[in-house]
Amino acid sequence: MIARTEAPAQRLPEWQRQAAEAVRDPDTLWALLDLPPEGLPAARAAAETFGLRVPHPYLARMRRGDPDDPLLRQVLPLGAELTPAPPGFTTDPVGDGPARAETGLLQKYHGRALLLASGACAVHCRYCFRRHYPYAEAGAGRWEAALEAIAADPSLEEVILSGGDPLSLADHRLAELVAAIEAIPHIRRLRLHTRQPVVLPARVDDNLLEWLGRTRLSTVVVWHLNHAREMDAEVAAAAGRLREAGATLLNQAVLLAGVNDSVEAQANLAAASFDAGILPYYLHTLDRVAGAAHFESGVDTAALMEGLRRRLPGYLVPRLVREEAGGAYKTPLE
Ligand SMILES: *Cc1c(COP(=O)(O)O)cnc(C)c1O
Numbered sequence: 495m496i497a498r499t500e501a502p503a504q505r506l507p508e509w510q511r512q513a514a515e516a517v518r519d520p521d522t523l524w525a526l527l528d529l530p531p532e533g534l535p536a537a538r539a540a541a542e543t544f545g546l547r548v549p550h551p552y553l554a555r556m557r558r559g560d561p562d563d564p565l566l567r568q569v570l571p572l573g574a575e576l577t578p579a580p581p582g583f584t585t586d587p588v589g590d591g592p593a594r595a596e597t598g599l600l601q602k603y604h605g606r607a608l609l610l611a612s613g614a615c616a617v618h619c620r621y622c623f624r625r626h627y628p629y630a631e632a633g634a635g636r637w638e639a640a641l642e643a644i645a646a647d648p649s650l651e652e653v654i655l656s657g658g659d660p661l662s663l664a665d666h667r668l669a670e671l672v673a674a675i676e677a678i679p680h681i682r683r684l685r686l687h688t689r690q691p692v693v694l695p696a697r698v699d700d701n702l703l704e705w706l707g708r709t710r711l712s713t714v715v716v717w718h719l720n721h722a723r724e725m726d727a728e729v730a731a732a733a734g735r736l737r738e739a740g741a742t743l744l745n746q747a748v749l750l751a752g753v754n755d756s757v758e759a760q761a762n763l764a765a766a767s768f769d770a771g772i773l774p775y776y777l778h779t780l781d782r783v784a785g786a787a788h789f790e791s792g793v794d795t796a797a798l799m800e801g802l803r804r805r806l807p808g809y810l811v812p813r814l815v816r817e818e819a820g821g822a823y824k825t826p827l828e
């Protein structure tokens with residue numbers, strides 16, 4: 495049971511300042527990136543449904559004037575989001591609705607429980623299945639009952655902090671949460687699923703490394719990089735700091751039309767990730783979420799994986815998977 499402590503009275507950490515300054519309206523995005531004006535009215539309409547959010551450090555890696563830039567595409571509101579969802583595209587494609595306990599704890603797989611630590615994200619990815627997720631109901635941020643459930647189940651060895659993005663929380667809150675988790679003797683591993691180091695590399699600061707470096711738990715940070723150009727010197731430095739703190743770094747990507755659905759793009763992503771000490775883990779097919787049908791790739795995934803195997807060492811080939819409601823593990827697609 496975690497006692498709420500007051501935030502220390504000090505200046506906001508740099509990453510929180512950057513998160514607060516993220517671009518949130520299409521007009522600003524259009525101006526900063528010199529985008530063709532004809533897309534703007536539809537972007538304004540789509541952003542009403544799921545807000546635009548792009549932090550400046552991520553925006554700085556995009557090409558100006560190019561609406562097809564693979565980084566921009568991931569965050570760009572389009573009129574296509576507002577067309578009626580094709581059959582099979584729903585608001586809860588992975589069945590989290592039924593799996594979700596009131597506590598914010600999702601337990602779908604043996605030995606691992608996933609805690610919705612925060613509903614917030616520093617970036618809004620247009621393909622995200624959580625674009626319709628009722629976070630307030632999910633109890634994100636209220637952990638007492640979740641911790642009790644974890645403590646009561648000795649079959650659990652691993653707690654996954656997810657969201658949203660768990661690193662949206664301030665470090666004093668994460669430190670409290672992790673202290674409460676590590677007080678449960680049967681928990682051995684702590685995993686973070688986060689996109690923040692990609693879009694806000696300043697997030698990996700001394701305050702974060704302090705609690706992460708001191709936990710007794712084996713720690714895994716699962717990144718979410720979708721394209722080689724998301725990696726730059728600052729992102730690589732953030733990865734280096736996490737590794738120095740003892741974390742194992744993995745990446746899960748989503749297969750996205752026009753972003754990374756080619757052997758070339760996936761091979762470059764794997765190589766760029768590994769140069770920064772991040773191993774490819776999963777390549778997810780798109781969750782069929784209403785509003786994201788334009789991201790569904792028509793690529794032949796068998797040929798894609800064959801191409802990657804021909805080109806890369808085995809340890810750089812991600813596992814192609816799909817998340818299915820009711821499965822005992824993520825469904826391999828090969
Ligand atoms: C993806 C996921 C996990 C983790 O699965 P791994 O195969 O261990 O990466 C755990 N719980 C839930 C609810 C998930 O969606």
Ligand code: SF4
Binds near residue numbers: 615616617624658
């Ligand atoms: S949960 Fe992940 S994929 Fe979804 S909007 Fe947040 S950062 Fe993007």
